[in-house]
Amino acid sequence: MSQQENIRVGISIGDLNGIGSEIILKTFEDKRMLEFCTPVIFCSVKVMSYFIKHYGLTIKVQGIDSPDKIIDKKINVLNVWKEPVDIHFGVEEKQAGAYAIKSLEAAVSALKKNQIDVLVTAPINKSNIQSKTFSFPGHTDYLNQELEGDSLMLMISETLRIGLLTDHVAVKDVSSHITRELIEKKINTINKTLIQDFGIEKPKIAVLGLNPHNGDNGVIGNEDDTVLRPTLDNLRNNGKLVFGPYAADSFFGSGNYKNFDVVIASYHDQGLIPFKTLAFGNGVNYTAGLSHVRTSPDHGTAYDVAGKGVANYESFRQAIYSAIKIFRKRKEYQEISKNPLEIKPKRSFSKKK
Template structure:
């Protein structure tokens, strides 16, 4: 699917849990016509749900286009693909089986279109895992779902803001299972994925990456656990030997407490809360969830369904806007880097094609004489 301009990119948006803040945030964001002009937004959801929220929020002037496929989407409008048939009710602010079903159907259809290259990027709104799992028992999160759909074994869940970029070695695991799921190869793979992502998706030529330790004081030389010395440090050394600028393991408390994080382009955390608690405290509503290492671009706002404020006109669309901006930026960076790579390959091919020359007849005879 070729595009001539950035504003012609088709960006899919899943509605998320229809009982949460997703529909409200989408409405608020696309009231700004400038956002509709940046791309062709395609909402996977339900026009009925959006009309309910328009009435609740008293938003009168809002137009959208109903389409059946992404190819029918119109520019400068919010397009809606109806993929939640027979939705009987919306329980604003309450988890429900129907809310989980709606979220599941929206994600399912969006991923199918992404796999058929009908979309250039995808922004997923938050879902309630318990409700979602009533319809997909294996669901752990959008990161894992997309990795499975695209057949990608290694990917990196990242949180991105102007202040920092944090990647996780383990994603949605109980804390008791984190240590036994760490290995030198796994950590090295995550470092490599972040290095490649920072170069290709964020145009950072020589990324400087920090790796956090697992235990308090990064194990204190084995007194508080052996993982830091026996697993994390060898992985860091392995990547340094491969030519990457990476250091660690750092004790996490001091790393964030004394602002050491400001010196690095990327940070590798061992588990979910180790990376996300400081990230959210520092980044506030300016964070975006990004799945690195995938052939397809997926971003998400850095918040949950927020049932407690759903439908109360309190939800802030800023993180969603930033997720959309990031998806477009990464698409542009990838396209530019791919173009540079192809141009370089073309130049190499031209330089290696030597012209064919024929030896003069006399030289050819002399050569034959000398070889006898």
């Protein structure tokens, strides 16, 4: 697919009682979006019509019953179910979670069959999606099972990228999860991702320490000295431009993150707190390391504002843009790999040290 062609963007509806419907519809209320992508919303026409009426929108959607009926440059709604569904904005319900998973599973199936080009997921509630047939802590773990590769949660914005060694792991269990094998796997994944998906020729990777002050020479923990440092040394000896571990408390306030193409945090909040402080509302969650491209906004279901028509849809729109850019960049990389004499990838926003 060339850059001039229309990218088919599959969209899972997320929690029906959250803000997913609003941010999706308001994103595509701008007709210019259809000039470079074709949205395919995995839901039902009845439900989407209800949302359109509720939010007082005038956009038109095209109901289809199978991916082979997708109409380019139209807002397609693929009927994953046809029965009516009661919507209770702002309420956590098992029913809403069940329909969120129906939508997600249908979208992933279409993605695996290349009936859509990329997947953008609206927010789900990690509690009400749990069932006997779906017992994943979130999108990432499910996608890691369904799509080839080793997933890595990568938060991206115009000026910052933060990846995670561990994502949805309880704090008390983090240190036991961080092994030399895990670190090497994640660093190799992010290095490959930055090259093929972002066009960075020689990625510069910063890694944050696990303990306060990197353990203060073992006074506050020894994982940084016994696990992180020797593993990073080994990766450097094998040609990776990886630096650290850095003490996390001053790394962002000092602006040091600007010197790197990506920052790798040891655990969820160590990376997500600074990211959402610096980029909230404009950031995107990208699942790196998989065979297909998946992005999502950097926020949750936002039950507190659901149904009120005031949700900020900028992060979701950025998730659409990012999915398309990454898809095109990966296609370009694959073409260059077949003919390496054509073009070399360019560096990103990081400064040289």
